[in-house]
Amino acid sequence: MSRPDAYIGKPIERLEDLRFLRGRGQYVDDLECAGALHAVVVRSAVAHGRIRSIDTAAARTLPGVHAVFTATDLGAKVPVIPVRSESQPSLDQAVQPVLAHGKVRYVGEPVAFVVAETAALAEDAADAVTVDIDPLRAVIDRAGAEAGDVLLFEHSATNTAGRFTGVRGDAAKAFAAAPYVRRERFRVQRYAPVPLETRGLLARWDAHAERLTLAGAAKVPFWVRSVLAAMMALPEQCVDVIETDIGGGFGARGEFFPEDFLVAFAARRLGRPVKWIEDRREHFLSTAHAREVDCELEIACRRDGVILALRGQAWTNAGAYIRPNVASAPRNIAQMGAGPYRIADLHMEVSVLLSNKTPTGSYRGPGRFEIDFCRERLIDLACADLGLDRAEMRRRNLLTDAEMPHALPIVLPHGKGGELDSGDYRVTFDRCLAEIRWDEKASLQGRLIDGRYHGLAIGCYVEGGAIGPRENARLVLDSEGMVTVYVGTSALGQGQETVFAQIAADALGIPIEHVKDVFHGSTTCVEEGFGSFGSRASVMGGCAIAAAAEKLKDSIREAAAARFGCPVSAIEIIEGMRAVRAGELQLPLHELAGRELAAEGTFAAEKRTYSYGAHAAHVAVDPRTGQVEVLEYVAVEDVGRILNPSTLHGQALGAIVQGLGGSLLEELIYDEHGQLLTASLASYLLPSMDDYPDIRAVALELYPSPLNPLGAKGGGEGGIIPVGGVIANAVACALGDLGVQPFELPLSPPRVWQLIEDARGSRRQAQRTAR
Amino acid sequence: MRTTLHVNGKLVEVDVEPRLTLADCLRHELRLTGTHVGCEHGVCGACTIIVDGQAVRSCLVLAVQADGASIQTVEGLAGGDALGPLQTAFRRHHGLQCGFCTPGMLMTAHALLQAEPEASEARIREVLSGNLCRCTGYVGIVKALLDARSAYARPHTREAR
Known part of the structure; x- marks a missing residue:
């Protein structure tokens, strides 16, 4: 009775686009909240120093100011933000307090938290806080x-x-x-993901119910809830962490930051909703670098x-x-x-x-990006x-293929290993060589054409994904015959709602239009969720949804068997889950239940999936300016099974361009005093539309993962992993005759120009010595 | 200060502080939250709207400076619930992921294609290079604009074909 997949594997147009394209997305700063106060963080202007005093008196007296909190207002023990994964006792010794006390350790560290009637008044008050720091x-x-x-x-x-x-x-x-x-x-x-939407939070405290709601979470809302509940001495079930639409994450956004506590604390203390929206300069100073x-x-x-x-x-x-x-x-x-x-x-x-x-x-x-760069450079050398x-x-x-599964090195101190699950890594490699026309272009390598040196390179990678331990989903069938999906993974712009609707529709054998909505991430969706990181969401969330679908069908059969008075095995679900049948007896589904039917599903995984692939680039380097132009860039990956070719393609292309930015443009530069010199989009250069016009990505589904019923592997990160090594090797290839060997990223024009100058200098030196 | 704006065809009057940006006025006074704020220093382009026919960064304009101006935001790009041709093309070519840059992209693109319905790929990349997107790598956005051009073609150019 199961039908072939009607949606999985097809480039289904995204469901979320309908709201985003009409300006109807609901990002955290779009949430309407009557009576909300606004918060601003006072941050350290000094990289390292002892706090002598924080004078908040002037700020407190300004109109519209409700509170100015410093560490001394947080009780005897200032909460610290715990390590989420792979901790060690020594790592735990260096965790961050939510507000600095005693010392400050970076420019941008929160030292006080101002709450006022409007954001503008809060900013005025923040300016009036005087922080006296003895610099170290x-x-x-x-x-x-x-x-x-x-x-x-x-x-x-x-x-x-x-x-x-x-x-x-x-x-x-x-x-x-x-x-x-x-x-x-x-x-x-050092550089950073720089999502286009800065972080933001909105906290509400219901004093009567003793209940906290924090909106603006991303990535790992359930973990944020457990940390927040512990810090605020509340039972977890009294804290709701809500995921709104998210303007990009890429790993940085959604971890527990000091503001996650501060906004919630202020809302509870003041008995009013409190909103905080990070500005771009704050983002560069306070959201995670990498x-x-x-x-x-x-x-x-x-x-x-x-x-x-x-x-x-x-x-x-x-x-x-x-x-x-x-x-x-x-x-x-x-x-x-x-x-x-x-x-x-x-x-x-x-x-x-x-x-x-x-x-x-x-x-x-x-x-993976970092070590891939080092290894691929070393292979070319x-x-x-x-x-x-x-x-x-x-x-x-x-x-x-014959060597799969292939054991990975053990990592100490935890002693965890793992294994590569499936694939033949030569296949994507050969395809990539063909796509870039490697043999045809071989004669271009190192050649000077119209004043620019041409170079070619290829590099390979594996991408770990589908990280456990598990994920949960809940499906609800309503009396109209429509299905609503709830899942514990988070959406950060990848198109989760569409992919999950495809999976649910195929698992249930229903038209995708009968998936009414997909809710994700928030702690209100399922009992326990794990979020989106490590290229896990589509596989883990998708398999949990497929498992829930099987249970939902079981529930339908059981209800029908009770109604018809026949064994469960005699029940057949027909007409795209519109009706049930047992022999001659037939009943539309909405008449069967007369109410909602719900089912939960779990998917657990101990091992990670490994997508793999190869990238190749053809570059031209202008020796007069150091400018590297990417003439052609090709990526080939095998992701086991393609769920939605369109969204997967988007992941690959977006990741490639982020990788090119990190390889050629972006750098967070500090001076010797620890001041960040690139804390705006005017000084931190991101790729724009005219930088890399010729990039292509090919996705294959040759070796499904044996680790999950979909056969799918994580696919969100492969596009970025090999880019640094490929670009650096292409530049080395182009400038081989000049003796240039890059060992450091980014290969920005000044760096490449300097490498050329240095190489010429040492050649001249060598010639002089030879004479 | 009392300020009069024509927003998406409607006349609205607001009483704003002189320091309020046009972006914040649209978002928080008029509740038109489709216009997004990504940097507040005129680089990212997420807040781009159309003011008197020109694509403008609404984070770099004070609301009071726009007194009397005619403003179009993403909410006014298509009538009712339907998607306009540019929006349809963005969806068809997967020209968006997280959607945060999208309203600014759409408004810049709309202004460009209205003025230059036959813009080349190079011209599109040049003009939209002032709008940052962190998700898509821009490929789908460029395809969407190329595809949507025909909907902006002037009558005489249509005949010429």
Whole structure:
């Protein structure tokens, strides 16, 4: 009785577009709330220092001001924001208080919280708060952090907050016996996701019911609820965390930030709704940064290009505090060095360093982007040393179908491993070579054409997805025969409502128009939800919905059997779930129930899915300006099963352009005092529509994941992971004759120009010495 | 200050502080929240609206400066509940994900295609380079504009075809 899929796999136009295109989205600042007060955060202007005093007297007397809170107003113990995943005791020692007390540790750290009748009055009052800080020397980079003469936390003897080590086989032994080794130092700059909508929150306190509602949550609302309830000494069931429409997340938005507590606290204390909307400068200073890492990576190969081992060390610059998911990047750097390649022995040690910069968090492809850049650069360098073809060497080392599942390195201290689930990594690679016309373009490599040097590169990746532990969904069939979906994952703009409607419609065998609505994320949707991160939402939420659909059909059959007085096995659901039948007896569904029928479903996963693919680029570099133009960029991925080709394509293209921004344009630059010099969109350059016109993405569904009934794999991050390595290798290829080898991102015009100048300088020096 | 605006064909009068931006006036005084605010310094383009026929960043204009002006926002882009041709093209070509930049994109695009219904891809990319999108990589947006051009074609150009 099951029908073939009518919707899964089709480019169904998005349901959410109907409101977004008409200006009817409901983002948090769009929520109407009578009587709401407005809050503004007073932030530290000093990167590192001891707070002498915070004078709020003048601010409190201004018209319309209801309160100015500092840490002393929060009770004997100022709440701290816990680590969400993969914590270690030493990481827990460096968590952030919701308001600074004693010391400030980064520019932008909240020191006071002003609440007034309007946002403008609150801003006026914030200006009237005087914060007197005795400055200390700021720790900016790895050298400063490791020197240890200036400590962020005096109770600790070090600025190293934690360590993750990836281990497989015996790297030391492999290196000792290897015929070829090369070690290089790499650096990825600090940059950030920069969603177009800044963060914002609206809290309401119902004193009568002792109930708190916080709107504006994203990504992990259920986790935010549990932290908030604990901080406010409320039972979890007295806190509702509501997900509104979200203007992009990419990993940063939705973790627990100080304001999540402050807005809720103020609403409860003042007995009025309180709204806070971050401005763009605040966003750059306070929402999580990402990526910054120094890495030393070493490769061991046979002379025929077979990779034997990888080892190295990395130092991530975590910023001033360990925020909830600071661990994903160092953890992935420790584990994922081998990427899609067959590398038997690996040892990678990653230190998490504290500095007086904005605390970091996750950004699409956390750690994977960084380590992919280092590894792919090193492979090209090894090819040059060994006289091997870059494509052939990669192909020789890519994992094949016969080697699946393939165990991943264990990550210490937690000892977790995992395995690559399915795929033949040569297939996407070969397709990518064909798409970019690699052989045809080979003659362009390093050539000077009309004043620009041309370069070509290809790189590979794997993308972990569908992270557990589980997800929950609830389906409700109403008396009209319409189905409403509730699910614990969050929507951040990916098109979840559409994809979930497709899955529900196919699982139930109903027209998609009979899916009345899809509600997601909020703690009011299901008992327990886990949210959207690690490319998990479509697979985990989708499989939970499919499971709920089976249970809903069971409930229908049971109700019909009771009504007809026949066994459940005799019941057939027919006509797109419009009616039930048992032999001659038939009944429209709405007459069967006469009320709602609901069912819940759960999908649990212990292992992650791994999508994989290859990207290739053709660039032209102008040696006079250092400008890199991306003439063509192609991505090929295998995601196991494509749920909606249109939304998947959108994920790939969007991620590629974010990766190009991170590889060529974006950088959060600090001065030696810890002042952020790029805290506006005028000084922080994001990709615009005329930067990268020629990008393409091809999605395949060759090797379904064996880990879930849909066969699907996470697909939101693959587009960004290999971009840094591909672009840097393409630039190195273009400028090979000049002797330029980039080891650091971004390859902005000034950096590329400087690399060219330096290379020319050392050539001249060498020529002089030779004479 | 009392200020008169013609918004989406309706005459409205508001009493605003001189420092209130036109974006905040539309959003919070008139409850037209389709116009979004992404940076408040004129770079991201999310707040773009059409003022007297020109695409304008409403975060860089004070409401009082717009006194007497004719304003079109995303809410006035199509009549009733139907999508207009530009909106339909955005949907067909997956020209949006989170939807936050979308109203500004639509209004900039509408102003461009009204003035230049035959704008080339290069021209479209040039003019819309002042509107940032973090989700789509812009590919679908460009396709949507190229597709929607025919709906803006002037009668004589239609005949020429």
